[in-house]
């Protein structure tokens with residue numbers, strides 16, 4: 001099943017959307033923590049109390065020892081924390097160590113298929129290719145999802161492809177068609193996933209016609 005995550009640190013918005021039962025997890029990053037204006041450890045703990053699924057929390061350190069120390073602390077917040085690591089040599093070394101320790105990881109800032117291959121070999125739980133940012137720079141972000149899908153399937157890697165930097169409903173559709181395991185979606189795009197102007201128009205007509213019958217079901 002394709003999993004849909006919310007890319008947010010806004011706990012009010014998350015609480016509201018979680019009621020749909022369609023939010024499988026949450027991703028955060030340092031920019032979203034900054035946007036929240038809140039203490040990272042507190043926000044992550046609160047998010048983990050709202051959703052049962054995976055909650056990605058990103059390390060700030062650049063070196064392996066720092067990543068390991070921060071990652072272990074983040075993982076200690078709740079059992080559903082996923083340690084988010086940058087796609088650097090240090091990040092992959094840390095991903096390998098966390099894999100051996102049984103701590104889930106999300107390797108982020110992936111912009112190439114070979115980076116994704118390295119992350120899978122390191123034992124990453126999730127790989128996060130950034131679709132929108134590739135599109136911003138004149139590349140086709142969705143091609144990257146397709147390439148990673150083919151490479152992972154060729155070798156049976158079980159690292160999950162988490163389409164990130166999603167900017168539109170079309171991105172979600174294309175990621176699903178390309179076989180992404182998950183997509184992390186900003187709240188406004190998530191809200192748009194179940195909307196269509198023809199649904200609204202059709203419902204308006206049905207409501208009008210129903211009122212005209214004078215009937216009541218109950």
Ligand code: G3P
Nearest residue numbers: 007029132133164165166
């Ligand atoms: O969490 C990473 C990601 O989804 C970033 O998205 O829109 O800042 O490129 P964006």
